[in-house]
Amino acid sequence: MPEPVPELCRRIRQNELFSHLYMERQTTIKDIAVALRLSKSTVSRALRDAPDIKIETKKAVKALAEELDYQPNKLALSLLNRQTHTIGVIIPNLDYVLSTMVKGIDEVALEAGYTVMVCQSDESFGREIVNTKRLLESLVDGFIVSVSSETKVFEHIKKIQNKKIPLVLFDRVVNHISCPSVRLDNIAGGVLATQHLVDQGYKRIAILAGPENLNISNKRMEGYLQTLKLNGLRPDKRMIIHCDFNQQYAYEATKELLAMKQPPDAIFTISDRMAIGAMLAIKEKGLQMPDDIGLVGFNNEPVTSLVSPSISSVEMYAFEMGKATAKLFIEMLNSDDTMAHQEIVIKPKLFIRESSKRIITKKDRNNSA
Amino acid sequence: MPEPVPELCRRIRQNELFSHLYMERQTTIKDIAVALRLSKSTVSRALRDAPDIKIETKKAVKALAEELDYQPNKLALSLLNRQTHTIGVIIPNLDYVLSTMVKGIDEVALEAGYTVMVCQSDESFGREIVNTKRLLESLVDGFIVSVSSETKVFEHIKKIQNKKIPLVLFDRVVNHISCPSVRLDNIAGGVLATQHLVDQGYKRIAILAGPENLNISNKRMEGYLQTLKLNGLRPDKRMIIHCDFNQQYAYEATKELLAMKQPPDAIFTISDRMAIGAMLAIKEKGLQMPDDIGLVGFNNEPVTSLVSPSISSVEMYAFEMGKATAKLFIEMLNSDDTMAHQEIVIKPKLFIRESSKRIITKKDRNNSA
DNA sequence: TTGTAAGCGTTATCAT
DNA sequence: ATGATAACGCTTACAA
Numbered sequence: 188m189p190e191p192v193p194e195l196c197r198r199i200r201q202n203e204l205f206s207h208l209y210m211e212r213q214t215t216i217k218d219i220a221v222a223l224r225l226s227k228s229t230v231s232r233a234l235r236d237a238p239d240i241k242i243e244t245k246k247a248v249k250a251l252a253e254e255l256d257y258q259p260n261k262l263a264l265s266l267l268n269r270q271t272h273t274i275g276v277i278i279p280n281l282d283y284v285l286s287t288m289v290k291g292i293d294e295v296a297l298e299a300g301y302t303v304m305v306c307q308s309d310e311s312f313g314r315e316i317v318n319t320k321r322l323l324e325s326l327v328d329g330f331i332v333s334v335s336s337e338t339k340v341f342e343h344i345k346k347i348q349n350k351k352i353p354l355v356l357f358d359r360v361v362n363h364i365s366c367p368s369v370r371l372d373n374i375a376g377g378v379l380a381t382q383h384l385v386d387q388g389y390k391r392i393a394i395l396a397g398p399e400n401l402n403i404s405n406k407r408m409e410g411y412l413q414t415l416k417l418n419g420l421r422p423d424k425r426m427i428i429h430c431d432f433n434q435q436y437a438y439e440a441t442k443e444l445l446a447m448k449q450p451p452d453a454i455f456t457i458s459d460r461m462a463i464g465a466m467l468a469i470k471e472k473g474l475q476m477p478d479d480i481g482l483v484g485f486n487n488e489p490v491t492s493l494v495s496p497s498i499s500s501v502e503m504y505a506f507e508m509g510k511a512t513a514k515l516f517i518e519m520l521n522s523d524d525t526m527a528h529q530e531i532v533i534k535p536k537l538f539i540r541e542s543s544k545r546i547i548t549k550k551d552r553n554n555s556a
Numbered sequence: 557m558p559e560p561v562p563e564l565c566r567r568i569r570q571n572e573l574f575s576h577l578y579m580e581r582q583t584t585i586k587d588i589a590v591a592l593r594l595s596k597s598t599v600s601r602a603l604r605d606a607p608d609i610k611i612e613t614k615k616a617v618k619a620l621a622e623e624l625d626y627q628p629n630k631l632a633l634s635l636l637n638r639q640t641h642t643i644g645v646i647i648p649n650l651d652y653v654l655s656t657m658v659k660g661i662d663e664v665a666l667e668a669g670y671t672v673m674v675c676q677s678d679e680s681f682g683r684e685i686v687n688t689k690r691l692l693e694s695l696v697d698g699f700i701v702s703v704s705s706e707t708k709v710f711e712h713i714k715k716i717q718n719k720k721i722p723l724v725l726f727d728r729v730v731n732h733i734s735c736p737s738v739r740l741d742n743i744a745g746g747v748l749a750t751q752h753l754v755d756q757g758y759k760r761i762a763i764l765a766g767p768e769n770l771n772i773s774n775k776r777m778e779g780y781l782q783t784l785k786l787n788g789l790r791p792d793k794r795m796i797i798h799c800d801f802n803q804q805y806a807y808e809a810t811k812e813l814l815a816m817k818q819p820p821d822a823i824f825t826i827s828d829r830m831a832i833g834a835m836l837a838i839k840e841k842g843l844q845m846p847d848d849i850g851l852v853g854f855n856n857e858p859v860t861s862l863v864s865p866s867i868s869s870v871e872m873y874a875f876e877m878g879k880a881t882a883k884l885f886i887e888m889l890n891s892d893d894t895m896a897h898q899e900i901v902i903k904p905k906l907f908i909r910e911s912s913k914r915i916i917t918k919k920d921r922n923n924s925a
Numbered sequence: 926t927t928g929t930a931a932g933c934g935t936t937a938t939c940a941t
Numbered sequence: 942a943t944g945a946t947a948a949c950g951c952t953t954a955c956a957a
Contacts (some may be wrong), residue, residue, distance in 0.1 A: 211720050215950055226928045231952060233931045241926060261693055262640070263950035266631045271654045274696075280659065284651035293676065302694060307662065317666075324630055325642075325671060341835075351580050451557060454822055456653050463862050493803055494863055495839055582932060595944045602934060610942060632934035635949045 194414070214255040223247055234259075265326070274516065275322030276305045277315060279335040282432075282460070283488045284505045288358065290329060291509020299326070299517045313338040319343045329353030331516055334361055336398040336432065343473045353519050357512040359403055367519055369512040369531040375401050376501045376535040377410020380455045380483040383499070383537055385418045387545050389453035393426040394436050395445050395461050404429070407485065408455045426451055430461075437464030444473050453481035453543070459488040462498050466542070481543040496541035503535050585623040593614055603628075642672040644691030645674045645887065648704040648728070651801075651829070653874045654858045657727065660878020661700060666888045670697070671796060681706040688712045698722030700885055705767040705801070723890050726881040728772055731784055736888055738881040738900040742772050745870045746779020749824045752868070752906055754787045756914050757821035759852045762795040762813050764806050764830050766811055773798070776826045776854065776867040799830075805847070806833030814841045821914070822850035828857040831867050835911070851911040865910035872904050 220230045223246070233240045233248035234257075265271045266535075274296055278285045289305055294315060296303050297413050308315035315335045320343075322330065330347050332354065347354050356368040379422065384392050394411050397404035408427070415422050425447065430436035437456060445449055445468060456462040456468075462484030466476070474480050476496050484491055487502035511531050519529075589599045594613070602609045602617035603626075618798040620626075643665055647654045658674055662796030665672050671891050673691060677684035684704045684887060691699065692715075696822040701717050701723065710732050714914045716723050728861050730894065753761050777796070784791050794816065799805035813820055814837060823838075831853030836847070843849050845865050853860055856871035 210832055211718075215952095216952095217950075227950085228929080228952075229927055232927090235952090239926060244926080258693060260635075260695070262631055263933085264693055264952085266629075266635055266935095266949090267951055267953095269933080271631070281650060281655035288653055290567065290650065290676065290678070297690075302673065302690060304671065307659065309659070319665075324627060326629070326631055395943050434858065446686060463859070467862055467864075490832070490859060496837070550780045582934095585936095586934075590928090595936085597936080598943055600934095601943090608942060613942080629934050632949085633936085635933090635951095636935055636937095638949075680942080 193211050213260065214252075214257040216257075216346075218255065219248060219257065222251060226499055228305050249533075250539050260317045260531070269503060271326050271328055272300055273302050273304055273327045274513075275325065275327035275330045276303055276333075277308060277318050277322070277330065278333045279308050279310045279315075279333060281307055284486050284503065285333070285358070287380070287505035288333075288509035291506045291511075292513040293509075295510050295517070297512035299513075301517070304418065307346060310335045310337055312339075316343045318531065319347065323350075323352075324348070326501045327352075329516060329520060331355050331357060331512055333358045336401050339400050349524070355492065355512055355516045355517065356521065357508065359401060361402065365528065367515055367529045369508055369515055370533070371403070371446060371508065372532045372534050373406030374410040376503065377407040377412075377455075378414050379410075379537040380407075380485065380499075380501050381411045381414035382418075382454065383457060383539065384453045384481050384483060384543060385414065385420070387477070387481055387542075388544055389424070390420065391426065391449065391451045392420070392453040392481075393428065393451035394425060395440055395456040395465060396429050397432050397461075399429050404457055408462075411455060413549040432458050432460060433461045434464035434467075435459035438468050439464075441465040441468035442471075445469070445474070451480070453483075455483045457485045459486045459491050459500055460483040462500070462542075463490065463494065466494065466498065472511060477545040481545070483537075487538050491538075492540060499538060499540045499543040501537050502533045508533050579909055580762075582629065583621075583626040585626075588617060588620050588626065589625065591620060607683065628853065640694045640695050640748050640899045641669055641760055642671050642694065643882075644694065644696035644699045646675065646687050646691070646699045646701045646703075647679060648677050648679045648684075649700060650676055653701070653855050653872065654727070656874035657702075657878035657881070658877040660880075661814055661882040662887070663880050664729055664877075664882035668882075670886070677704040679704045679705075679706060681708075683858055685712045688716065689791055691692050692716070692719075692721075693878055694857075696886060698724070698889060700724050700726060705770050708769050715743045724881055724884065724885045724888065726877065729771065730771065736898045737886055738884055739902070740772070740872045740877070741901045741903050742775030743779040743782070745854060746776035746781075746824075747771065747783050747824075747871050748779075748904060749776075749854065749868075750780045750783035750907040752908065753822045753824060753850050753852060753912060754783065754789070754914055756822075756846070758912075759789065760792070760795065760818065760820045761822040761824060761850075762820035763798060763799065763827040763832060764823060765798050766801050766826050768798050773826055780824060793909075799829050801829060803829045803833035803836075806830035806847070807837050807914050810834040810837035811840075814838070814843070820849070822852075824852045826854045828853040828867065828869055831869070831911075832859065832863065833882065835863065835867065845911045846914040850914070852906075855874075860907075861909060868907060868909045868912040873902055876900050 216227050216230045220227045223274060230248050233245045269337055293303050304320035308318055312335055315338055329352055341361060344364050354366050355484060356366055360368045360370045394408055396408045412422050428440045430440045454465050456465050469480055476482050482498060482500050483501040487500040490500040492501045515529060515531060521538060563699060585596050585599045585785050589596045599617050602614045608888060631832055638787045662672050667916045675687035677687055684707055698721055710730060713733050725735055729737045729739045763777055765777045781791050797809045799809045823834050825834050830850060834851060838849055845851050850869060853869040855870040860867040883900060
């Protein structure tokens with residue numbers, strides 16, 4: 188009997204400390220060791236098939252482990268290895284695009300043995316900061332972040348970097364932060380949509396852009412502006428509306444657009460939600476798509492092909508983007524190259540549908556959904 | 557110099573073990589203790605404002621902690637307290653309803669100091685089991701679960717209960733499992749929708765029900781059947797279609813329904829996605845809502861008021877339900893009553909819109925969105 | 926082939 | 942008012 192008293196103390200303390208917990212105590216290595224009259228280290232090694240353990244011992248240990256449903260305690264491991272095998276994901280919301288991306292991230296992460304902790308900032312800067320702090324406290328192995336539309340200052344992100352914690356930005360990438368990232372070629376998206384409208388003969392093309400400080404909005408708009416100029420069309424400030432990613436705002440903005448003396452004959456909205464808002468306003472006004480007015484959205488959400496008329500939209504491959512992001516993140520984690528600055532850019536594709544197709548060409552036919 | 561060698565060993569081991577990690581080592585209590593020539597315990601107590609620590613000491617400790625950006629290591633705490641302050645949430649997908657519910661869960665959990673780990677089973681039984689296992693390994697303090705549509709066997713859920721780990725079921729509640737739960741009064745939902753259609757004078761009311769083994773489908777259908785009988789309408793088997801929660805299936809099912817010799821003059825779909833699928837098929841057939849055919853959906857998703865005609869739908873208060881679920885869970889965690897079997901049932905409300913409103917009554921006017 | 930002991934970061938108990 | 946120690950569950954260098 189080498190140490191009977193400490194053992195007793197342990198039991199007592201446990202009862203005192205943990206009386207409020209009614210969960211069953213998990214089997215530990217020590218339980219197996221005591222039962223088999225072995226030391227903890229032997230059991231540990233046997234479990235992990237160390238070469239220097241007798242085969243019989245291994246068998247006995249494994250058999251008992253199985254019987255007692257032994258599961259290594261992740262907390263202890265994490266404390267020891269300083270790795271939680273957890274990725275903190277911060278996203279602004281859980282709309283169609285983001286939740287599809289999260290699905291992609293999840294899939295890859297799981298396969299690589301990582302668990303994902305998803306926090307929504309709800310497009311709020313304050314909540315994004317809180318989320319960052321919490322995930323930092325949770326000792327996640329790294330961050331995958333898409334910033335909120337309110338976020339204009341990036342100290343919380345820089346804090347992650349200062350702590351040398353792996354970070355990948357996705358979708359809503361930030362210029363001020365230098366780190367690996369995955370994003371859509373948003374300019375190309377704007378170009379695709381706008382050029383298509385120009386090709387269809389629309390002349391006064393308005394854009395419902397998102398919040399002004401959001402890169403994805405500005406890039407899509409940049410594509411829009413470039414395309415107008417390229418086709419000799421003069422951009423008109425009154426045709427450029429900044430509004431929240433929100434069908435309600437889009438609805439109202441469209442109403443105003445249509446009430447102008449020289450209303451637009453086409454609208455490019457940088458999200459499908461906004462496209463639906465716009466569509467509502469257009470229908471209310473009694474205008475026909477695509478004849479009176481053309482409409483192109485962004486994201487290629489399933490709903491675009493379900494409404495009538497179906498809405499042309501720019502596909503951004505959200506699921507693939509999510510997967511690519513997680514892959515990049517995991518590569519980064521496993522590489523020694525601390526500051527591998529890869530930027531993955533996904534190319535969008537336009538799906539042409541009824542809302543904007545007034546000229547039927549071969550090209551359109553190939554492109555259509 | 558009481559122990560110079562162990563300290564050295566420590567540094568060496570750290571470098572060996574953790575050279576693959578380039579994260580900065582976090583400040584620990586020990587760092588502060590060494591710097592201030594105090595013991596770990598004193599620092600620990602000072603940090604937590606123990607009454608028996610000298611004020612100067614406290615000040616010094618706190619100042620240094622601040623300066624070094626000290627954060628208590630959650631892993632160590634969790635290991636000690638056997639509490640991770642983490643809730644495992646398993647959901648079948650991230651559609652509008654579920655993501656709204658998750659938002660509600662998140663909000664309450666965060667406030668109570670819990671972090672949420674969300675796993676999607678993607679409506680797959682296999683993935684649900686994997687998720688359960690992973691969250692169990694992650695030592696979550698408890699589970700909040702909504703089962704997949706494929707799940708017909710519940711051993712994995714029972715395993716959670718056998719381990720005496722707190723469990724709350726929500727939305728898709730399972731009869732075979734006895735535990736606290738939060739759900740919609742789905743029968744009432746079915747009744748609301750069906751009675752409304754009857755009141756509007758529809759006679760041949762079809763239902764697009766969900767998967768057969770899903771409780772929420774069956775309950776909504778039960779409400780439908782009850783209401784028909786109550787109004788002296790004979791249920792017709794051909795008017796009852798089981799199909800996946802999916803606009804595509806709903807679209808095809810509706811097409812078949814409309815192709816019948818005696819087609820329905822109203823359709824109740826138990827989700828809005830399905831309602832949109834149905835609507836597509838109806839429009840394709842050239843039928844007018846609400847005159848030729850009535851349509852009522854379920855969930856009251858924003859899209860219902862955005863399509864034309866807008867779709868009547870049963871509101872299930874998803875956000876509130878999520879909040880209620882998390883509250884119940886946390887209550888349960890803090891109560892000694894291990895098996896507090898509360899069942900919270902949320903009452904649905906019908907929002908009447910264009911797709912089914914062919915008689916305008918006072919009551920309708922009050923109810924409409 | 927196996928056991929011992931130290932350490933990951935923290936707190937509670939007991940001693941000083 | 943402060944320190945020493947053991948413990949949470951695990952791994953590993955070193956000793957036997």
